Amino acid sequence: MISLKVQYSVAILKTVFHSLERSISRAVSNYLQTNYAVDVPVTTEQPKQSSFGEMALPVAFQLAKQLKKAPVMIAKELAAGLTGQIEGVAAFEVANGYLNVRFDRGWFAREILTGNGFETQEFSIRKTIVEHTNINPNKAAHIGHLRNAILGDTFVRMMKAMGTRVETQNYIDNTGVQVADVVAAFHFVEKKTAAEVAELAKQPRFDYLCWDLYSKVAQMEEVKGWRTETLHSIESGEGALSEMGHVVADAIVDCHLNTMLRLGIQYDVLPRESEILHLKFWANCFELLKEKQAIYFETEGKNKGCWVMPGSAFRENAGEEDSKVIVRSNGTVTYVGKDIAYQLWKFGLLGKDFYYRKLRTYPNGSVCYVSTATREGSERVQFGGGTSVYNVIDSRQSYLQDVVVAGLKALGYPNQADKSIHFSYEMVALTPRTCVELGIELSEEDKAKTTVEMSGRKGLGVKADDLIDQLIERAQVEVDSRHAEKSQESRTKVAEQIAVCSLRYFLLKFTRTSVIAFDLQEALSFEGETGPYVQYAAVRANNILRKVPNLPDFKSVLPEEVLRTVLETEDLWQLLLDVSRLESVLEAAVNSGEPAALARYAFQLAQGFSKFYHDYRVLDEADEARRNVLLWMTMHFAKQLEKTLNTLGIAVPEYM
RNA sequence: GCACCCGUAGCUCAGGUGGAUAGAGCAUUUGCCUUCUAAGCAAAGGGUCACAGGUUCGAGUCCUGUCGGGUGCACCA
Known part of the structure; x- marks a missing residue:
C-alpha cells in the first residue's frame, strides 16, 4: 500500500477547535x-446563545433516566469532577441541565497562533469519482446546467480540501x-453538408x-422520422449524418468546456457514449446481467421480446408493470442499460477500458x-476504478438512478x-417576472405559476454565457x-472575479432540495x-x-496573557471562534453532501468581519x-476566509 | 393511482445526529461617509414553523394522517 503524506502550505483539518472538541x-x-460505569456517546453542540459559553453538552439529559437523577445534578457532578482536567478549558458551567464549556481564550488563541493543534491529513489511495455537468452536446448551456x-x-473542491x-x-x-435532432435540423431543414456545418462550427457562439x-426543429412535425x-446513421458510425x-457534438463540447472554464470548472476526463458503443461496453455488461439473472427475456405482455429488469429489484411492492426495459425488442439497448455498463466501468468492474487522448490543457497546466475508440494516438493514462462514485444529476432522474443501483x-x-450515490438536486426554474424581462412569451397557464420550468426543446431558458x-x-x-x-x-479581471463569485454563490446558497426560482434581478x-459581499x-x-x-x-509579540486580556471583549472572541470553525463546518458539509453549508459559513464569516471592521479601527489603535x-x-x-472561498x-480580488 | 421533494416573517431562503428566547438576506421605516473603501454598519416593525394527532423530560426537527405546491413513474435520454 502506498500512503502519501502531503503537507500543504495552507494547513488543513484537525484544527484547535476540532481537537479541543474531541478531547x-x-x-x-x-x-x-x-x-x-455508563457508556454513552458524548455529543457536543453549539450553544444557542454565545453567553452560555463556547460549547454545550446535553449529556446530562440523556443520562437522567438511566442514572435516576435530575439532569442538573448530573451536570453539576460532571462540572465539579472535570474542572481543571482538560487543557484549554477554563471552566464548566451548569445551566438548565446543560453542561456548558468555557474555553481558555488565551490558550485557544495562542494555540492557533503557534499552530500546535494542526495535524497533517493523510492521503488515501482510494479514489472518489464525481460525475457532473453531463450536458447534451447539442446546444448552449443554461443556468440549470x-x-x-x-x-x-x-x-x-470540498473533498479535495479534506484530503x-x-x-x-x-x-x-x-x-x-x-444531437440527432440538431443534425437533422442542419441536414433536412438547413440543407447543409457536413463540411458546411464544420465551417459554421468554427464560430465562437456555435452553441x-x-x-x-x-x-x-424540436417543435416540427417531421422531426420524428x-x-x-x-440516429441510425450515428449509431452505425457511418455516413454523412x-x-x-x-x-456538432465536438464543437458544442468545446463551447461547454469554455463556458465552464470561465467559472473555474475543469474535468479530468470526458467519457463519451460513442466509445461506449464502439468498444462494446454494453456487450460485456449484457453478458454479466444475463449470467447473474439480473434481467430476463420477456415472452408475453407489453414488454414481449424485451430483456427487462423486474420492478422488484428497485422498488418495493412492485408489480409486473413496473419492470424496466433494458434491451428493446429490436435488440437495441436503452439508456439505463448503457448507464449500468458505464457505472460498472467507474468501479473498475467491467473488464474493459477506454483509450484516451488529450483534449485540452488548462491554463493551470492540468489536462x-x-x-477514444482506438489505440492509435492514445495516451497511457488511467481513469475509472473508483471506490465511491457520486453522480450529480437532478432529482427528476432519481427513478433511473435507482434502476442503475439495482443493476x-x-x-x-x-x-x-x-x-x-445519486447526488441529486432540484431544478432551476424561472420566475415569470424574469421570463418577461427576457422577452419570453408565456402561456396563460405558465403566467399563473410561481415558477416556469426551463426547456431546451422550447428554447426557454437563460443561457449561461449570457x-x-x-x-x-454590471461588475x-x-x-x-x-x-x-x-x-x-x-479592472476587467476584477470584474470577472466578482461576476464568477456572484454566480457561484448564488447557485450554492440554496440547499440541494430547494427548487431555485431564478430571478434575474x-x-x-x-x-x-x-x-x-463576502469578497x-x-x-x-x-x-x-x-x-x-x-x-x-505575532508569535513573539503576542503571549498568551495579552491574547487573553484582549479577547475578554466578547465580540472579538466570537469572531475568532467563528473563524476557527472552518474545518468543522467543512467536514460537516462534506459528510452531509451540502455545499450550501460551506457557502453560508463564508457569508457568516464575512458578516462577522464587516462588523469588526466597523467597530474597531485596527490601524488607529493606540495600545x-x-x-x-x-x-x-x-x-x-x-x-481563513480566502481558504473558504x-x-x-x-x-x-486585489481590490473592489 | 404509486413514489420522491417542498410548505418557517410581505418575498427568497437557513435552521448537523430532537435541546435553552426560531435566524439571515431582500423589501419597508430610520440613523451613520473629513474615517483601514458605504458592494458597508446600526436600529425598528414583521412568526399559530400548512393543519391535526402521536412518540418524550423536551418537537420547526422524528412517526402517522390530512390539505396545498412541485417532480417523476416509456421499447426518450
Whole structure:
C-alpha cells in the first residue's frame, strides 16, 4: 500500500477547535465510564446563545433516566469532577441541565497562533469519482446546467480540501436523440453538408446557433422520422449524418468546456457514449446481467421480446408493470442499460477500458482527456476504478438512478451499489417576472405559476454565457466607478472575479432540495447575502494588512496573557471562534453532501468581519499590544476566509 | 393511482445526529461617509414553523394522517 503524506502550505483539518472538541467529549466519556460505569456517546453542540459559553453538552439529559437523577445534578457532578482536567478549558458551567464549556481564550488563541493543534491529513489511495455537468452536446448551456456543474465542482473542491483523491468526469452523450435532432435540423431543414456545418462550427457562439436550431426543429412535425434516420446513421458510425453528428457534438463540447472554464470548472476526463458503443461496453455488461439473472427475456405482455429488469429489484411492492426495459425488442439497448455498463466501468468492474487522448490543457497546466475508440494516438493514462462514485444529476432522474443501483446490486456488487450515490438536486426554474424581462412569451397557464420550468426543446431558458456576460458588465460598471486609477486590464479581471463569485454563490446558497426560482434581478444583485459581499470583506481585510509594511512576528509579540486580556471583549472572541470553525463546518458539509453549508459559513464569516471592521479601527489603535492582536485577527480572518472561498471556487480580488 | 421533494416573517431562503428566547438576506421605516473603501454598519416593525394527532423530560426537527405546491413513474435520454 502506498500512503502519501502531503503537507500543504495552507494547513488543513484537525484544527484547535476540532481537537479541543474531541478531547472534551473524550474526557467526559472517560469520566462517565470510570465514575458511573455508563457508556454513552458524548455529543457536543453549539450553544444557542454565545453567553452560555463556547460549547454545550446535553449529556446530562440523556443520562437522567438511566442514572435516576435530575439532569442538573448530573451536570453539576460532571462540572465539579472535570474542572481543571482538560487543557484549554477554563471552566464548566451548569445551566438548565446543560453542561456548558468555557474555553481558555488565551490558550485557544495562542494555540492557533503557534499552530500546535494542526495535524497533517493523510492521503488515501482510494479514489472518489464525481460525475457532473453531463450536458447534451447539442446546444448552449443554461443556468440549470450551471447549478449541476457548480454543485459538482464545489463538492469536488470540498473533498479535495479534506484530503480525498477525486477524479472529475463529464459524461458526453454524443450519440443521443438531442444531437440527432440538431443534425437533422442542419441536414433536412438547413440543407447543409457536413463540411458546411464544420465551417459554421468554427464560430465562437456555435452553441447559440444550435440552441435556436434545436428549439426550432424540436417543435416540427417531421422531426420524428428525421430523428430515426439520423440516429441510425450515428449509431452505425457511418455516413454523412454520423460525420455531422461528430462535428456538432465536438464543437458544442468545446463551447461547454469554455463556458465552464470561465467559472473555474475543469474535468479530468470526458467519457463519451460513442466509445461506449464502439468498444462494446454494453456487450460485456449484457453478458454479466444475463449470467447473474439480473434481467430476463420477456415472452408475453407489453414488454414481449424485451430483456427487462423486474420492478422488484428497485422498488418495493412492485408489480409486473413496473419492470424496466433494458434491451428493446429490436435488440437495441436503452439508456439505463448503457448507464449500468458505464457505472460498472467507474468501479473498475467491467473488464474493459477506454483509450484516451488529450483534449485540452488548462491554463493551470492540468489536462482534460477524452475517450477514444482506438489505440492509435492514445495516451497511457488511467481513469475509472473508483471506490465511491457520486453522480450529480437532478432529482427528476432519481427513478433511473435507482434502476442503475439495482443493476449493481443484482450483479452481486452490494458494496458498490451503496457507494454509488445519486447526488441529486432540484431544478432551476424561472420566475415569470424574469421570463418577461427576457422577452419570453408565456402561456396563460405558465403566467399563473410561481415558477416556469426551463426547456431546451422550447428554447426557454437563460443561457449561461449570457448571464455571465451580464454579471461582468454590471461588475465592470461598479469597478470602473470606484477605481478609475487602475488599468483597464486589471479592472476587467476584477470584474470577472466578482461576476464568477456572484454566480457561484448564488447557485450554492440554496440547499440541494430547494427548487431555485431564478430571478434575474436577484441574481444580479451584489448587496446583502451575495458573493460580492463576502469578497468585499476579504478585500477589506487585505487592505488593512497591505497598509502595514512590516507585520510583526505575532508569535513573539503576542503571549498568551495579552491574547487573553484582549479577547475578554466578547465580540472579538466570537469572531475568532467563528473563524476557527472552518474545518468543522467543512467536514460537516462534506459528510452531509451540502455545499450550501460551506457557502453560508463564508457569508457568516464575512458578516462577522464587516462588523469588526466597523467597530474597531485596527490601524488607529493606540495600545500597541491590542493593535497587534487586532492585526493578527485580521490576518487570520483573511487567511481563513480566502481558504473558504477557494474551496467554493471563488477568488479574492486585489481590490473592489 | 404509486413514489420522491417542498410548505418557517410581505418575498427568497437557513435552521448537523430532537435541546435553552426560531435566524439571515431582500423589501419597508430610520440613523451613520473629513474615517483601514458605504458592494458597508446600526436600529425598528414583521412568526399559530400548512393543519391535526402521536412518540418524550423536551418537537420547526422524528412517526402517522390530512390539505396545498412541485417532480417523476416509456421499447426518450
